[in-house]
Amino acid sequence: xxxxxxxxxxxxxxxxxxxxxxxxxxxxxxxxxxxxxxxxxxxxxxxxxxxxxxxxxxxxxxxxxxxxxxxxxxxxxxxxxxxxxxxxxxxxxxxxxxxxxxxxxxxxxxxxxxxxxxxxxxxxxxxxxxxxxxxxxxxxxxxxxxxxxxxxxxxxxxxxxxxxxxxxxxxxxxxxxxxxxxxxxxxxxxxxxxxxxxxxxxxxxxxxxxxxxxxxxxxxxxxxxxxxxxxxxxxxxxxxxxxxxxxxxx
Numbered sequence: 350x351x352x353x354x355x356x357x358x359x360x361x362x363x364x365x366x367x368x369x370x371x372x373x374x375x376x377x378x379x380x381x382x383x384x385x386x387x388x389x390x391x392x393x394x395x396x397x398x399x400x401x402x403x404x405x406x407x408x409x410x411x412x413x414x415x416x417x418x419x420x421x422x423x424x425x426x427x428x429x430x431x432x433x434x435x436x437x438x439x440x441x442x443x444x445x446x447x448x449x450x451x452x453x454x455x456x457x458x459x460x461x462x463x464x465x466x467x468x469x470x471x472x473x474x475x476x477x478x479x480x481x482x483x484x485x486x487x488x489x490x491x492x493x494x495x496x497x498x499x500x501x502x503x504x505x506x507x508x509x510x511x512x513x514x515x516x517x518x519x520x521x522x523x524x525x526x527x528x529x530x531x532x533x534x535x536x537x538x539x540x541x542x543x544x545x546x547x548x549x550x551x552x553x554x555x556x557x558x559x560x561x562x563x564x565x566x567x568x569x570x571x572x573x574x575x576x577x578x579x580x581x582x583x584x585x586x587x588x589x590x591x592x593x594x595x596x597x598x599x
Contacts, residue, residue: 385435385439385478386439386440386442386478386479387432387435387436387439387442387476387477387478387479388436388442388443388444388476388477388478388479388482389414389417389436389441389442389443389444389473389474389475389476389530390443390444390446390473390474390476390477390482390486391410391413391414391443391444391445391446391471391472391473391474391526391527391530392445392446392447392448392453392456392471392472392474392486392489393406393409393410393445393446393447393448393469393470393471393494393523393526394447394448394449394453394469394470394471394472395447395448395449395494395496396449396450397449399468400496401466401467401468401469401470401496402467402468402469402496402497402498402499403496403497403498403522403525404498404502404557404558405466405467405468405469406466406469406471406496406522406526407512407522407525407526407529407557408466408469408529408555408556408557409464409465409466409469409470409471410445410471410526410527410529410530411512411526411529411530411532411533411553411555411557412464412466412533412552412553412555413462413464413471413472413473413530414443414473414530414533414534415533415534415537415548415549415553416462416464416473416553417429417433417462417473417475418433418534418537419537419545419549420462422475423475428475429460429475429476432475432476432477433475433476435476436476440579441531441534442479443527443530443531444491444527445491445494445523445524445526445527445530446486446489446490446491446494446523447489447490447491447494447523448489452485452488452489453470455485456472456485456486456489457472458485459474459483459485459486460474460475461473461474461475471526474486491523492521492523492582493521493523494521494522494523494526495521495522496522502556502558504558505556505558506554506556507596508596509554509555509556509595509596510533510536510548510553510554510555510556510593510594510595511555511556511557511558511593511594511595511596512529512532512533512536512555512556512557512558512591512592512593512594513558513559513560513564513565513568513591513592513593513594514528514529514557514558514559514560514590514591515559515560515565515588515589515590515591516559516560516561516562516565517562517565518584518588518590520583520584520590521583524582524583524584528576528578528590528591529557529591531576531590531591532574532576532590532591532592532593533553533555533593535574535575535576535593536574536593536595538574539574539593540595544595548595560592565592568592568594569589569592571592573592573593573594574592574593575589575591575592575593576589576590576591576592576593577589577590578590
């Protein structure tokens with residue numbers, strides 16, 4: 350079961366399904382709370398001598414979620430399909446951990462998919478029970494993941510997806526990676542089949558940027574997918590963290 354559209358959502362942009370998902374709805378109590386809870390693990394490689402840039406890591410994490418959702422093993426009768434369905438039927442949880450050296454090599458030996466960016470590497474794994482992480486992932490650090498951008502990212506290229514971060518919130522990079530992963534997933538659900546196929550074939554081009562403060566209220570009220578956090582870590586429950594936008598090229 351997937352989140353329902355938020356009341357009052359605006360008209361869907363071209364390529365989006367009517368009634369597209371427009372809220373994560375993670376703070377509401379419903380039948381999903383009674384289901385077994387699963388989590389989607391992501392691990393970012395952060396070597397001491399050469400950490401990735403923040404924006405590169407964020408964009409790579411978002412693409413990793415999309416690669417997992419669209420992989421043949423995650424759909425139909427695929428090897429990971431049952432785990433993905435169980436995860437989607439409960440709360441859509443994602444947790445980002447970090448690894449380097451031998452930790453990263455051990456993580457690579459577990460079933461999953463490594464997605465690379467300009468310099469970032471993120472490995473995504475099929476969902477696991479909330480209290481059933483593989484040992485080699487459970488030992489990895491989850492808190493305090495902080496990355497920086499040596500220079501500000503350029504404006505997003507036209508004709509693609511943009512995941513807009515809330516300019517008024519302070520989150521760790523690890524938390525931001527999970528949030529943009531949520532945003533990418535909501536955008537994937539909101540698209541029709543043709544838009545999904547086109548986006549996938551293009552390699553899921555997307556950008557992650559922090560919205561201008563003056564634009565944020567308009568973005569959240571636009572009918573586009575909005576991630577609202579449950580408030581388990583770092584920020585208040587119900588906080589709008591990401592708005593997902595997609596403007597196909599003409």
